[in-house]
Amino acid sequence: MHLKRTLAAAIAGTALAAAAWLLPAGAEDGSASGAAADxxxxxxxxxxxxxxxxxxxxxxxxxxxxxxxxxxxxxxVRAGYADLAPEAGLSSLPAxxxxxxxxxxxxxxxxxxxxxxxxxxxxxxxxxxVGDIHRELEFGTSPGWGMVLGLDPxxxxxxxxxxxxxxxxxxxxxxxxxxxxxRGEDGSVDLAGRAPADPFGGDLGLASRLFISDGRLAGSPxxxxxEAMVAASAGTVPSLADDPVIATAAHAATDxxxxxxxxxxVLLDGADTMPVPGPIAPLMEGDGIDPDFGLPLRPEGSxxxxxxxxxxxxxxxxxxxxxxxxxxxxxxxxxxxxxxLADRLAAYAPASAPPAWGDRLAELDAAIEPAVSTDxxxxxxxxxxxxxYRAVFPTDEPEDGMxxxxxxxxxxxxxxxxxxELTPLMIVE
Numbered sequence: 001m002h003l004k005r006t007l008a009a010a011i012a013g014t015a016l017a018a019a020a021w022l023l024p025a026g027a028e029d030g031s032a033s034g035a036a037a038d039x040x041x042x043x044x045x046x047x048x049x050x051x052x053x054x055x056x057x058x059x060x061x062x063x064x065x066x067x068x069x070x071x072x073x074x075x076x077v078r079a080g081y082a083d084l085a086p087e088a089g090l091s092s093l094p095a096x097x098x099x100x101x102x103x104x105x106x107x108x109x110x111x112x113x114x115x116x117x118x119x120x121x122x123x124x125x126x127x128x129x130v131g132d133i134h135r136e137l138e139f140g141t142s143p144g145w146g147m148v149l150g151l152d153p154x155x156x157x158x159x160x161x162x163x164x165x166x167x168x169x170x171x172x173x174x175x176x177x178x179x180x181x182x183r184g185e186d187g188s189v190d191l192a193g194r195a196p197a198d199p200f201g202g203d204l205g206l207a208s209r210l211f212i213s214d215g216r217l218a219g220s221p222x223x224x225x226x227e228a229m230v231a232a233s234a235g236t237v238p239s240l241a242d243d244p245v246i247a248t249a250a251h252a253a254t255d256x257x258x259x260x261x262x263x264x265x266v267l268l269d270g271a272d273t274m275p276v277p278g279p280i281a282p283l284m285e286g287d288g289i290d291p292d293f294g295l296p297l298r299p300e301g302s303x304x305x306x307x308x309x310x311x312x313x314x315x316x317x318x319x320x321x322x323x324x325x326x327x328x329x330x331x332x333x334x335x336x337x338x339x340x341l342a343d344r345l346a347a348y349a350p351a352s353a354p355p356a357w358g359d360r361l362a363e364l365d366a367a368i369e370p371a372v373s374t375d376x377x378x379x380x381x382x383x384x385x386x387x388x389y390r391a392v393f394p395t396d397e398p399e400d401g402m403x404x405x406x407x408x409x410x411x412x413x414x415x416x417x418x419x420x421e422l423t424p425l426m427i428v429e
Contacts, residue, residue, distance in 0.1 A: 041153065042089075042134065043075035043261020043315070045254035051137040051148045052241040052250065054218050056228035060144030061240060065272045067308075068139040068240065071108035071264040075135075077101045079263060079315035080406060084395045090131045091152075095119040098130075100394035104313075104407045106414045107264040110147060111136045114196040114203060121197035127164035128157050128217070139240070143187040146220040146229055147200060153215050161212060168195075170208070178230045182209045186222050244378035245307045245327050252325045252373035252382035253312040260316030263407065266414065268309040274427045277420040283351050284428050295349035295358075299423045301340035304333050306383070309425055311417070313410035315391065322387040322410040324425070330381055331374045337383035338370035344424035345385050351421045360412060364389035 041047055048070055055061050055068065074090055080101025081088040090098055099115060102108075115130065123129040128151065135150035151157060162172070162181065170181040184190060184207030195202035200210060200219045209226035210219035213233040220226045232239040240246050246267065253265050276284055288298030303326075312323035324341060328334040346368050348357045360366070366389035373382040387409055396404040405411070416422040 042078055043072050043263065045251070045256075045262075047072055047075075047135055047150065048250055048254060048262060048265070049241050050214075051135060051150050051216060052246075053235075053239045054148045054213065054216055054229050054233045055137065055139050055146060055240040056225070056232040057238040057240055057243055058228075060140045060222075060225060061146065061228070062140075062269075063144055064139055064141040065269070067246075067267045067269050068137060069107035069109075069264070069266050070135070070137045071105045071111075072135045072262060073102060073105070073108065073133060075261045075315070076105055076263050079261070080104065080394050082315070082317065083391075083393050090134065095130065100403065101406075103394070103403070103405050104411075105264055106407075106411055107266050107313075108136045108138075110138050110145075111149070111199045114199070117197040118199065121195075122199075123164075125164060125168065125195055125198050125202070126217075127160035127162070132157060133217075140220075140225070143221050144225055146218065146225055148216050148218040148229075149199070151212075151215045151217055158212050161210075161217065165210065170210075175211070175227055175230045176234065176236070178211050178213065178234070180209050180211045180226060180230065182207075182223075182226075184208065184221075244380055248327045248373075248375045248378045248380040248382055249308050249310040249325050251375050251377070252327075252384055253310055253314075253323060255373055258314060258316070258321070258386075259319075260314050260321070262312065262314055264313045264410070266311045266417075268311070268417075270306050270308055273309050273417070273422065273425045274305060276423075276426050276428060280351060280421055280423065280426075284423070284426075290349060290351075290354040293349070293354045295354040296347065297349055297351055297354065297423070299344040299426065299428055300347065301343055303340045303344070303425075303427060304328065304337050305427055306337065307380075311410065311413050313407045315406070316388075318391050319388050320391045320406055320409070321389075322407070322413060324385040324387070324413070325373075326383045326425075328381050328383060331372055334372045334374075334381035334383040338372055338385065341383055341385045341424060342368050342370035345387065348424050350416050350419075350423070352419060357412060360409060361389070364392075364408060366390075366409065 118130050132152050133149045137148045165181040170183045172179045188207045190205035193205040200208050207221045218229050231237040283297045306326040308327040310325040314321040369386045371384040392404045392406050
């Protein structure tokens with residue numbers, strides 16, 4: 001296709017120049033950057049748990065809905081260019097080409113909301129640039145939210161980050177042997193000091209407490225949460241990674257038996273997804289048939305109550321996969337739930353546009369299969385609905401002038417969740 005040929009030439013002709021703006025600090029001398037080392041780490045279980053281990057268990061870390069969101073930016077770029085430039089990564093693509101792939105990520109909105117400004121201004125503000133940030137995790141809700149950025153594993157940017165923050169008026173405080181860079185009173189806002197290219201609330205001039213731990217740049221606007229994150233990263237208090245229910249969902253999302261790699265994950269407390277929202281309740285009563293299309297709006301089958309849910313976006317070569325994961329106490333219940341969940345998803349008719357989901361399944365040649373993931377480490381089990389469909393690449397020929405974006409069905413499920421109409425996950429009597 002014409003667009004693919006154009007991009008292929010651009011990537012081949014500008015690889016060295018592109019590396020100049022995206023190379024991590026210290027790699028300009030030609031020494032090995034993390035790009036090669038990160039190739040197999042991207043999209044892995046280890047990458048997810050490395051960031052999850054910084055989120056302390058308990059409030060306010062559990063206060064968000066969703067509970068947490070995770071995105072592997074490096075894996076998303078590799079997936080986006082898998083058909084055209086399989087070795088491409090954040091450190092070898094110009095910003096515009098990288099963003100073509102990163103648009104797929106629904107689970108990194110806090111980090112990506114000012115990406116254009118970050119390309120130019122983030123290195124001066126933070127001591128690291130967009131090419132150094134390979135993955136992101138966010139949890140909690142304002143003002144008690146936290147963010148963890150996974151850095152290039154082959155580079156130590158501590159000195160550069162400290163110098164950049166110090167130049168912006170940050171001071172250093174020792175917290176359990178860890179330097180935390182900080183400014184502002186807890187939860188305060190300084191609109192005159194706004195710096196949108198600072199992803200840790202810089203768009204509002206929020207107070208900030210930042211620290212570096214084992215290749216992770218982490219922070220929060222609040223001291224109590226930042227201190228708890230320091231303790232979690234050091235392993236002196238439990239993290240969300242230690243919770244058996246969360247670990248079971250994460251293990252199912254990164255099951256070694258699955259093809260490809262994890263791109264993003266949204267973790268949801270069952271209490272937020274099982275109840276039927278008030279506006280949807282009338283549609284769930286009686287037969288619940290849409291009058292215009294004759295489609296059933298009420299999910300069929302009895303879905304057992306679950307402990308936690310996850311929506312997962314994976315890439316497997318020529319196929320994308322959306323996983324819906326529900327955590328249960330035992331494998332027998334999970335097996336029953338998996339069959340019901342798969343059937344519900346196959347027949348799903350969202351209230352706002354009943355034919356939309358079915359139309360997309362047909363357009364993308366999707367297949368939905370139930371599965372069960374038993375977890376020897378936690379003793380729990382997960383019901384999994386595995387939705388496999390034709391991959392779409394940002395380098396494909398645009399249709400109607402719109403850039404193709406991968407992860408279509410994952411994005412559809414996320415949208416339905418925000419609208420309160422993800423009925424396949426609801427417990428309907």
